[in-house]
Amino acid sequence: MYVCVCNSVTDRDILAAAENGARSLEDLSEELNVATCCGRCATCAKNLLNQSCQHAGTAACSGN
Numbered sequence: 001m002y003v004c005v006c007n008s009v010t011d012r013d014i015l016a017a018a019e020n021g022a023r024s025l026e027d028l029s030e031e032l033n034v035a036t037c038c039g040r041c042a043t044c045a046k047n048l049l050n051q052s053c054q055h056a057g058t059a060a061c062s063g064n
């Protein structure tokens with residue numbers, strides 16, 4: 001599903017970015033341009049990132 005409609009970013013894109021080391025909304029913004037337009041996707045993107053981090057068992061995720 002699309003998380004960021006403005007930049008055509010899907011949940012799979014975000015999970016892939018998390019697997020590649022993204023640990024914050026800032027990382028996602030740099031890599032995928034998430035939340036760089038209207039910002040409505042920020043909360044959903046953060047939730048996905050947190051879920052991914054919990055699933056991976058890493059404590060490095062800031063969720064910001």
Ligand code: FES
Pocket residue numbers: 003004005006007034035036037038039040041042
């Ligand atoms: S939906 Fe992501 S910036 Fe607008």
